[in-house]
Amino acid sequence: MTSGEPNVTSASDGKTAEGNGALDGEVLLDVQDLKKYFPVHGGVLGRSVAQVRAVDGVSFRLRRGETLGLVGESGCGKSTTGRTILRLIEPTGGRVLFEGQDLEGFDRAQFIAFRRSAQIVFQDPYGSLNPRMTVGSMLAEILKVHGLAETRVDRLARVRELLEMVGLHAEHAGRYPHEFSGGQRQRIGIARALAVEPKFIVLDEPVSALDVSVQAQVINLLRDLQNELGLTYLFIAHDLAVVEYMSDRVAVMYLGKIVEMAAAQELYRNPLHPYTSALLSAAPRRDPKTAPNRQRIRLSGDVPSPIRPPAGCPFYARCPHPGKDEECQRALPVLEEKEPGHLAACCKHSMAVGGA
Ligand SMILES: Nc1ncnc2c1ncn2[C@@H]1O[C@H](COP(=O)(O)OP(=O)(O)OP(=O)(O)O)[C@@H](O)[C@H]1O
Ligand SMILES: [Mg+2]
Incomplete structure (x- = not known):
């Protein structure tokens, strides 16, 4: 496949004030x-x-x-x-x-x-x-x-x-x-x-x-x-x-929920959820300029059962984030806008996990 920009509108300008990261x-x-x-x-x-x-x-919106x-x-x-x-x-x-x-x-x-x-x-x-x-x-x-x-x-x-x-x-x-x-x-x-x-x-x-x-x-x-x-x-x-x-945008799902959503280039360059970081670290790099050389994050443990999902963060048991704590285990993180047009369901988002 040849490299190229997403077609309809450039992914990088796909930010709106309404907070779901949708294109105008x-x-x-x-x-x-x-x-x-x-x-x-x-x-x-x-x-x-x-x-x-x-x-x-x-929840998400799709523009024409x-x-x-x-x-x-x-x-x-x-x-x-x-x-x-x-x-x-x-x-x-x-x-x-x-x-x-x-x-x-x-x-x-x-x-x-x-x-x-x-x-x-x-x-x-x-x-x-x-x-x-x-x-x-x-x-x-x-x-x-x-x-x-x-x-x-x-x-x-x-x-x-x-x-x-x-x-x-x-x-x-x-x-x-x-x-x-x-x-x-x-x-x-x-x-x-x-x-x-x-x-x-x-x-x-x-x-x-x-x-x-x-x-x-x-x-x-x-x-x-x-x-x-x-x-x-x-x-x-x-x-x-x-x-x-x-x-144009990408949503990452884990155990029935969207855990991160952003413009495609933003998500790949700057993942805020440890699960997204882990997924990206395991994927081959298409373009080294937009995809930094990621250290491979190996997830241990199984995905929890969708029959009895945990009370707190569904990713807690497998999360490699060094800062995960009791709060993560207790409260279900809400998918919220962490940066303009960039949503994540992780309260530890600001700390990089296995980054460049
Ligand atoms: N008709 C069904 N009856 C019962 N459980 C189902 C049914 N269809 C899907 N599931 C369950 O719902 C969950 C989600 O399944 P789904 O097929 O949507 O996943 P997926 O992300 O598309 O997976 P894959 O990447 O393998 O296609 C799984 O636990 C699956 O076993
Ligand atoms: Mg499927």
């Missing part, structure tokens, strides 16, 4: 205290005996044309956050406002419109592509269902256009999913999302399953499409270098 511009998505608790069933009767707090009070990267270890709640926002999963609590309107109050027509406006691209599109349908028929069907192309001729033209938009060819319309490579299948997954002319797309690890050389192509395609179509992305990923390249 119209708020497209406003997520407020979102919660998703999954029941855990047990016993012979299979009753709900506990709850997994997969998403536990997540912006990309928010969402990172964190496996199981911290990234996919559940994305799917709950899209209402593929019902939330346990909180509010989601899309274009200023609360999803909760949507009537059927508004909800159908939201379903069109907000799409998802999965890590492995193969699982969700019908193996017995050609790519052209699959896309044409979507257009038909949503009333987006009146006649068969219109649909064929739009299918061709969609395939070309994602770097495939019109002739690919007659092929079946198994006839494509992994990268091509992901392009089909993107074409499927674009077919309904969305405004917002959750990209859930869209390149994690692809070869590194193919990853760069798909990432660049996603960025080009964002520029051309004014799309807004929630970009979920493991690879911190890819997230930095793609995102």
Whole structure:
């Protein structure tokens, strides 16, 4: 992948006075205290005996044309956050406002419109592509269902256009999913999302399953499409270098909560939460100028159970900060603005951990 600046607006000027680090511009998505608790069933009767707090009070705003990267270890709640926002999963609590309107109050027509406006691209599109349908028929069907192309001729033209938009060819319309490579299948997954002319797309690890050389192509395609179509992305990923390249801002999740959020360059240059420092120290450096030579921080201990999260800081048991104390163990740190546009949930943020 080539280096470059985030596309829509420069990450470094993405600071506003309102304190959530969002870029200036119209708020497209406003997520407020979102919660998703999954029941855990047990016993012979299979009753709900506990709850997994997969998403536990997540709040952020996304402006039109912006990309928010969402990172964190496996199981911290990234996919559940994305799917709950899209209402593929019902939330346990909180509010989601899309274009200023609360999803909760949507009537059927508004909800159908939201379903069109907000799409998802999965890590492995193969699982969700019908193996017995050609790519052209699959896309044409979507257009038909949503009333987006009146006649068969219109649909064929739009299918061709969609395939070309994602770097495939019109002739690919007659092929079946198994006839494509992994990268091509992901392009089909993107074409499927674009077919309904969305405004917002959750990209859930869209390149994690692809070869590194193919990853760069798909990432660049996603960025080009964002520029051309004014799309807004929630970009979920493991690879911190890819997230930095793609995102205007980045949110770091730990045990169902956002523990740090800032403009991408600011977060990478100046992490304030010890967990972010640890994640960055373990990641390969993309650009030595913006990523200082970090001493590797090895985290010991396990992530606490999302069924019984600790009362105080969820990161306490693994925190390598030399200044951690009883206060950390007692009180849950609030995600608050520590520096302009830079939020962190750590009361020891000002002391560097394993820095340059
Ligand atoms: N349908 C479900 N029922 C019960 N628990 C679930 C369900 N889906 C997710 N979970 C749990 O919720 C937590 C968050 O899962 P999620 O898939 O959102 O994490 P993630 O950050 O996307 O992980 P990964 O990086 O592995 O994709 C995990 O503890 C997971 O086991
Ligand atoms: Mg996931």
